[in-house]
Amino acid sequence: MNKFKGQLREEKVDGRRLTVYLPPSYEKTLDTYPVVYFQDGGDLFAPDRSDVLPRLERMMGSCKLPELMLVGVEPCHRLNDYSPWPVPAHASRYSRHAFGGQGDRYLEKLSKLIKPYVDSHYRTKPEREHTALVGASLGALISLYAAYTHPSIYSRIGCLSTSIWFEGFMDYMNRHQLDSQMRIYMDIGLQESRSSSYQDQELLRLTEAAFKQIKASGVPDDQIILVRDEHGRHRPSAFIRRLPEALEWLYHD
Numbered sequence: 664m665n666k667f668k669g670q671l672r673e674e675k676v677d678g679r680r681l682t683v684y685l686p687p688s689y690e691k692t693l694d695t696y697p698v699v700y701f702q703d704g705g706d707l708f709a710p711d712r713s714d715v716l717p718r719l720e721r722m723m724g725s726c727k728l729p730e731l732m733l734v735g736v737e738p739c740h741r742l743n744d745y746s747p748w749p750v751p752a753h754a755s756r757y758s759r760h761a762f763g764g765q766g767d768r769y770l771e772k773l774s775k776l777i778k779p780y781v782d783s784h785y786r787t788k789p790e791r792e793h794t795a796l797v798g799a800s801l802g803a804l805i806s807l808y809a810a811y812t813h814p815s816i817y818s819r820i821g822c823l824s825t826s827i828w829f830e831g832f833m834d835y836m837n838r839h840q841l842d843s844q845m846r847i848y849m850d851i852g853l854q855e856s857r858s859s860s861y862q863d864q865e866l867l868r869l870t871e872a873a874f875k876q877i878k879a880s881g882v883p884d885d886q887i888i889l890v891r892d893e894h895g896r897h898r899p900s901a902f903i904r905r906l907p908e909a910l911e912w913l914y915h916d
Contacts, residue, residue, distance in 0.1 A: 702802030705735030852895020
């Protein structure tokens with residue numbers, strides 16, 4: 664296990680397990696902290712999977728990153744929670760899976776039940792300007808969707824290899840505007856587009872189209888970035904490797 668100086672705690676809210684990371688100074692001061700909410704539980708910062716927490720702590724110590732609280736929210740059913748609307752099995756050329764379309768319900772629970780619980784039990788900065796939502800793949804999709812549906816709650820969105828191929832999502836983006844104060848980090852592994860699967864081959868093209876659409880919707884150039892990872896594949900190890908860079912950009916004001 665990689666050693667880190669902060670603390671990890673587990674909570675349970677509405678049947679969902681929360682993995683809460685508290686930065687090194689939390690027990691030593693009465694400071695309040697920005698909060699980053701993660702999809703897929705604590706997978707992106709779990710100390711038994713990577714050294715990302717020590718890396719983040721070094722960045723906090725050198726002032727490249729403010730001290731942050733991290734809250735991983737476990738899904739109940741990933742394909743349902745992270746899909747904005749239902750898509751039947753085999754209805755999409757990009758996936759054979761059925762998606763339950765419970766994304767709105769999930770985001771309501773996250774925003775009106777889980778976040779208030781965290782804000783009332785920990786010393787957070789609860790305002791939108793201090794609150795981020797980060798995910799990978801389908802977790803990135805629902806995080807980006809939240810930028811449209813809950814702009815008063817989240818102002819910093821991290822999208823690692825977004826499943827932007829989800830049926831109807833580009834059409835949704837074309838019909839809706841984003842808050843101009845939103846700050847959005849996007850990335851894509853260039854090796855994803857060199858896979859043999861049609862889904863992966865389309866991912867780069869669709870991600871670049873989504874990036875252009877977000878800029879066209881009114882988000883200023885300095886509030887959005889698309890990082891292209893030359894060696895990145897659609898794997899958790901690639902998402903985790905890019906996470907510190909994503910958080911540094913999201914909180915570099």
